[in-house]
Amino acid sequence: MANFRIEGARVWGSKDTAPAPVWISGDAIVDALPAGAPYETLRFDDAWIAPGFIDGHVHCFKYVTGPFGLDADFCGVRQGVTTIVDQGGPSCITIDAFRHFIAEPAASRTYCFISAYLVGGLMGHRHVALYGPGSTDAGLVIEAIENNRDLVGGIKVHADHGGFSRWGPQLVAEARKISDATGLPLYIHLGTMWTNAEGKTYDPVKVLDETAELLRPGDILAHPFTRRPSGGILADGSVHPVFQTARERGLKIDVGRGYHIDYQVARRVLDAGVMPDSLGSDVHGFNAGPTSPPDKRFNLFYAMSEMAALGIPVDHIVDMVTRNAVCFVPPPQRVPAAGGAGFTLFRIASERRSYTDYNGNTIHGDTVFYPLAALLDGRVHHCSEADMPSRLLQAA
Template sequence: MEGRPYDLLLKGGRVVDPAQRLDRMLDIAIKDGRIAALEAGLAPELASEVINTEDKLIAPGLIDTHAHIFEHVTGSFGLNPDSCGVRAGVSTLVDQGGPSLMTLPAFRHYVAEPAASRVLCFLSAYLVGGLEGHHYPQLYSPEDVDVKRTIEIGLANRDLVKGIKAHAEVGGKSRWGMEVIKQARDIARGIGVPLYIHLGQLWPEAGKGIDDPDTVIEELVPLMQEGDILAHPFTRHPGGFISCKTGELHPIIREGLDRGLRVDVGHGSHFSFEMAQKVIEAGILPTTLGADMHGYNTDAGQVKATNRESNPFFGKTRFCLTHAMTELLALGMPLTDVVATVTSNAAGMLGIDDEIGSLAVGKTADIAVLERETGRFTLSDNSGMTVTATEAIRPVFSLREGVRYDVDSPVVVEPMDLAS
């Protein structure tokens, strides 16, 4: 109806907004795609449309900090952005290393601009970007990096480019040492964005390999600076947070975190409950929670890659961003901390917390409407380990700049399918 102060009113939900330290029952009013009011007892007649959100959990729009959505260009690796985004209850997606200086124009035109979801990227340090899920190691050598030109492209596209992506793992180190990581660091510094580093084996080792996978993290951390991001802290592969020699948290991780490094879950096929328990019990909590869904580990209804089984990223367990939230709850993280990983912390990492990541009045009306279900849910990882959870997060619908999108994506894991 015309003449109403608000376009939409979400009535009676439990608002969890870590940025404002809020966890209570409130109404949310939206006008022209922005948060217009956040308070209890707003009159329904003030809005043109009212949605009853009683018994729902209301959070700022979810942000997936590790997506692979360069559809078609990266082959079967790249998923449809809205299938992973608004149709899965997620407002913002960050493609990790799909586009490169050579393919960023295509990413902008064919992925970011048409998507209903907000789409950003961490630009690949490599000329080829994420073609076929980094399946061919010969394409990722120091000779396949152009530091100067990647800086130029990143600076010219700062609206999309929020960081630089590279890989530190035993296969690459056996071939090139840490030279590519140094190049990626120089690119990130030249653009003024964070460096995001993949941990955990990606390629087979070359030649004689390396004797000690721990040397990857030992040589990597000194190259990084405050604000840079270590991904896959819970990886089941060697060369990560857990020392292969001691089976415990590598001491250099604490040193890096003390210097301001951040931690992104980067769930994917890397996620291990055993490793996660060790890391969390050591007092290390993730800063952000990237789902790391792609065509080799998630059934999103597209044609599967012929090399899927041979790819080290291949996984046999279904997951999505809200399912990854459920797993963090099962590992003992408080709800507010879990919500922060996909809202305020993520927006801060991207440098856009002035616009999203909170439900404060004036912010963009990106909102997640969720259900917190209770029961007994069996969760499993790709190593075959299972844990029983007593609560699960289910996405109901999302708002992107005030526009509603119902959850109907095939990537979403329904808690009822996990009930035990």
């Protein structure tokens, strides 16, 4: 068990916000170490220490999902995030490979929401023919979950007009069976995933209406800030009622940043009183990996800075990646803390930044979140500028 003395940092959520030495033994803050106990001193000036940040939406099933999958620790501890959740990469067929080749070797705590489809997230779900009703088997997915309760936090499924034009709500209904049988939540991707089937159309509003009928408390709606059809914005510019009634229905909302952010939509959703609960980055090989343009890459901290620029309070932003994201972690693995395992060290700076979404909209903000280190399982993982998105490091 490793011991640390952290100097220069303040404990997030503490009533006393003055910097003071913080003693850590294992993955717990303690008042003091036993006399004579060895320890390592770490200094992080003008920093905060918080329960480990959780990114509930990454794609880290490297190789099996092709260039879509990033390295787990690149998504996790190298970015100051102690706990990551792959959304829909592993399936009932490939989950053993995910455990053996991804989760077990990773320094980051690495879990998944299992795919409702037999093929999982191959090539970022680009091959629509692989995702019809013939590629689902609720019984096999339920069996895989029961055999991997320590690894699986929920079930990933898509609800978009392209899929519904082919199969209607059958796939979401199949995922509902899996959820009801296992007691784990659904993570519902909203917004265009596939184009309409040839010669067919499906009303995007009907997609939301039919999906809403299948939701239960604890289920998670993803991508509230997307401009794409089947998202939360209706043709008249209003916000779909399923988002506005999410709180009273016991549903949760995850930003799922990725390609699915439009600042104009975000302002409309926020102005309608819809506040997301959690912030998943949705990083993958096509938007934050080696083939994506350096000036377009992002990470969880960049998305946190965007949320601040959109006017979301800083305290809530930290909650979005700590206490509010615990629901992504498999129940047997949840630690008795308001966040993930271990600790995240980070800085909140007052610096002017400009942010541009994928539709060319620009916003400005004065609050920037910087990752400094992840402290997990007795090891310290310092964040390197080489791993950071260039846009996080460049002043406006």
